[in-house]
Amino acid sequence: MENDNKSTPNEEDILVGKIQVLAGKTKADPNPDELEQLKKLIKKNVPFTLRSYFMAYLLREMLGANTPKSKTPAPKRAPQAKKATKPTPAAPKAKEEAGAAKQTTERALPEGARTLYLNIGKMKRLYAKELSQLLQTELGVTREEIFSIRIHDKYSFISMSEENCEKAIATLNGMDIKGRTAAVSYSNKE
Template structure:
């Protein structure tokens, strides 16, 4: 009986084979630059101690998405392997492209004549993009469409608007108390 068990692949053997197949495809991937960008995003957003679990979670989600019956344990081992080999890389590629597409949306070029402002207040003072947008609209008497982008970091923020609105913002917001801190607004060095 032991010989029969060894010759028939079990679930762990199939997963091992799938992981090895995917690892081989990673080495032979035609667009390593895209993988490098995704790797950097993971490194930036997933703590080091969770990366192994993160990869395991992604693999589990991909396998379950490609094979809903797998989650309930009703499918035999061999067909599951065929499905995973054919669909898992495509699904992984789609999931990998989603963060890259979001990043590309964030980095859109600003319209002609737009400038970026630096504000010395950020997330640590509980400043959120929606609040900052409403403040700008109220103080500068502009609409939401006049604000091209707002990026809030831990200790500071960046606001992109037309140069005319930037001048108004510098004049009105400098010295204003925002979230218990005196605002300092100037043109950003990084544009």
């Protein structure tokens, strides 16, 4: 009878096999950039201490009825993982767009684009929409000519064509923005 038990996979063995298949698919995924974006969203929206629970929750949801029910009670933190972002097929793109509307307006940078550093950020209550409007007003550029705006706590990054960057440096340096004197220069990290 011991031979029968060894040849018949139990529920845990089946689950381990499914996890290994998913891990293999992850390595061979044809869209690594999309996975990278999703990874960044998870990193940004799921606290570090909940990420493993979050992954377990997603796996359970994905496998649905095929997952064996645990005989031990779930840890107390597991319900919090449910409250964390639970992406549906359309949710990652929607969250990404919502995040972009809040603090970042990012697109793939075209050739010849440069990135500027601005010494003002969220702590001075500077938001991407306000900065975009300021750039449009002061530089006479359109919204489409601003490739990306990334607002951090104490500083911001703006990506535009080199010509518009030169105008921004000349115009915005020394300007009072949100009660602080602006210092604009080319970013070291592009």
